[in-house]
Each structure stands twice: as C-alpha cells, then as structure tokens.
Amino acid sequence: MSQVDLDTAVGYVLRRATVALRAAMDAALREHDLTVSQYSCLEQLAHRPGLTNTELARGTFVSRQAMHQLLATLKSTDLVQGDEGGRHERFTLTDDGARHLTGASKAVAAVQERMLTPFDAEQRRRLYADLVACAEALSQQ
Amino acid sequence: MSQVDLDTAVGYVLRRATVALRAAMDAALREHDLTVSQYSCLEQLAHRPGLTNTELARGTFVSRQAMHQLLATLKSTDLVQGDEGGRHERFTLTDDGARHLTGASKAVAAVQERMLTPFDAEQRRRLYADLVACAEALSQQ
C-alpha cells in the first residue's frame, strides 16, 4: 500500500513542481510582456527558425489550434514573421522578437537555476534523464 | 552553454512529462466519467475527509474559485456532500463518490505504474525527493 501511495505521490509532486515552475516563470516573464507559451514559442524559433505552425505546436505540447492563435498574437505584435513561400507558412523571429527573447531567456534561466539550486551537475543530468524516461514510458502504446 | 541548455531543458522535459501524464490520466479517467481535477479532489477527500473549499484548492494546486465550481459540479452529481455546520462548509465523499473513486484510483494507479516502469523502488524514492526539492527551491522567496 505504501507502494501505491508512492506511485500516486510521484504524479502529485510532478504536478506540484510543474505548477511552481509555471508560476515562477509567469512572474519572471511578466516584466518582459510575454506569457510562458509565447516564450516557449519564441525559444523554439530561436533554436530552429523556419518551423511551421504544427511543428511549433508539437514542440510546445499544445494543439495546433492553440499555436495558431498564439502565432496570430505574436505576428500582430511583430515578434515573429511568417514566410508565405511554400504550402505551409514558415515562421522566424523578427529583430524585435529576438531582442525580447534575449532578455526573457535570462529571466527564465534565472528561475530554472533557482529551481535546480539543490542539485549538482550530475544530479541535474539524472533528473533530466528520469523525466525523459517518464514521458517515454507513458508514450509507449 | 551546455549548462544553460540543460537548465532550460529540465523545465522542458518537466513540462513534457506533465503533459504526457495528464493526457494518460485523462484517457484513463474518461471511462469513469471523471476529469483529472475532479479525481484529484475526490482523492483528497478520501484521505482527509472534512476539508474546506480553500484547503482542497491548495491541495490540488488550483485557485479557490476553480475549486468552488468544481465542487458545485461534484455536488450536483452527488459524488460529494457538504456539511453546512460551522462557518466554513466541510466536504466529504458520498457513498457513490467513494464507489466511483475506487475504480478511478485503480485506473490512475495503472497509469502511474506505467510511467514508473523504468524505475526500481529506490529510483522512485529519489525521483520523488528530487521533485519535492524542485518545488521547494522555487517556493523560496
């Protein structure tokens, strides 16, 4: 029974950690006039310019519909631009978007450094690997 | 630089694991006509009967307003009942609620067991402790 309790408790603390991280990122990004989702989108585009709507949605773990309206907002504020070349529109950061992202990235890095303060480099690698293993175990079948 | 990338990546895989768990739980709970939030609420009440609205909200990491309307739904379907004794209404499971929860708990336990398949007991304890440490590090200040 304590086994069952621990199992459910892992899901519980997973949610707890996620909510805490989300709240901390939200607060840090507010000064940069970005939401967490918007930041995630910009960060993706910085690493891999030219992604399409659906690719960005996958990378951010939201539906393509949600990414669609997110991109509409980011385009209207000129943080990203769409290249209407081929069949599917490909997106890249504008200069202004890249500038915004630079500051926001620092703020986010500070938050996550705070979260990882208790761990040394080896423990961080292990935690990373463990979380990946959790996600992949759930994706099986 | 790989240090910074790893830092941000931990947040990334944390979100990835959370989304995967949420989706798996949602699918498992659909057969029991419960949402994840409703299940969380019922599980709390099973372990600690007599909690108030705000206490339940804290335990589930949502706002009291969200818990308020969640409880309204659960009351309308007779899964929980409110004890309008003192100043603050205290909630308990109905027989029907307890019955529903029993089945749902098994489904959720199966999902989480699937998530934790890659780990032995010692690794599970470590993962639990690590996630708690993350949440608490973020709560500092």
Next chain:
DNA sequence: TGACTCACGTCAACATCTTGACATATGCTG
C-alpha cells in the same frame, strides 16, 4: 489518371482556469 489517405491550416463552440472584486467572519492589537 483517379481514388484514397493523410497532414495541415483554420473557424467555431465549449470547457477550464485565472484574476479581480466584494462581502463577511475571524483574530490580533492598541
């Protein structure tokens, strides 16, 4: 070539959660 399948973009409807606001009750403090 024509039919089928599939992925993508997009519109609309709906659900859920959050923030803001306000009234009320509780407890502390001078």
Next chain:
DNA sequence: CAGCATATGTCAAGATGTTGACGTGAGTCA
C-alpha cells in the same frame, strides 16, 4: 472595545486551451 489585517466564500469577466469539423494540398497505389 474599536480598528485593522487576514482568510474565506462567492460572483463576474476574461484569457487560454481543447475538441470537433471542414476544406485543401500532397503523397500513394491500383
């Protein structure tokens, strides 16, 4: 006791995300 800060329940509004549905291009195969 009066006053103030705090915590709670509750209503209303807004933001964000999901599911469902539809049209359209691209690739596959007989």
